[in-house]
Amino acid sequence: MSEQDFVKELQIGSQKAFGQLLDAYQQKVFGTCISFIPNKEDAEDVAQEVFITVFRSIHSFKGNSKLSTWIYKIATNKCLEFIRKKNAKKRFAFMQTILENEIPLDKTSYFTEVNHPGILLENQEKSVIIFKAIDTLTENQRVVFTLAKIDEKSYQEIVSITGKSLSSVESILFRAKKSLQQKLENFYKNDI
């Protein structure tokens, strides 16, 4: 079955087609989600939301891009939205602890706790540092860096997902790496 026919099946609400879509993409979408959100439960929740959104808005899919690209775009946006909400909640809780005169630990970021089963135990501490550093990148840099370096997507896939040119993606990735290096250097300098 061609992709166009498959999309038509999805658009008429075929449960069988949606089951096939889930079989084909559940691992990939979950992989993308856990790359942005290093917590298995949260990543799974967001991945579920991605498929529900796909199911609900498949009628608006015009076929201008590949179906996979469209799904990854939704996944990326859902992850960013989730992180934004979590960070806002954490900031609010942090402000409350200050107002209540409690000892303010650094809990302003969602990435203070990492629960990623794919991260080795000896790397846990460093993974918190790197994920917090990624959290401080600009949204463009975060998306490109995460897709390229954690989710291991190809440049061509990143170009399709972000809608940017190849040179732009390369330049964003270069700046993201530089910025991360700088942030980590500053962190370890202060740590000594």
Place this chain on the structure above:
Amino acid sequence: MKNKQHVNQQVNATLRVLQAIEKVPVNHFFKHKVLQRIQIKQPLKQPVFIWFTPQFQLVTLALVLLLNVTVIFYSFSSIEATLVNDISVFAQEYALQSSSNSILN
């Protein structure tokens, strides 16, 4: 110098953590959970006027406005005509209208 070297080592080790992340298999019941959530959410009614897109809404608004303007225009012009008629009937009834061109009237 030693410090700088140490910092560089730490930075590189931290960046290498990303390459060492292992693939996490998706939950075995993921598909089942999604299908269940969809079935729960499916009974939600789709909006009835889903075809009533913003373009249609604009065209409808324009038509309604045009209709209003036309009705107002026609009603005002008919009022003017009846007013003129009413005056002539009134003049005739009370013999106020001169039918001849006599200079005595």
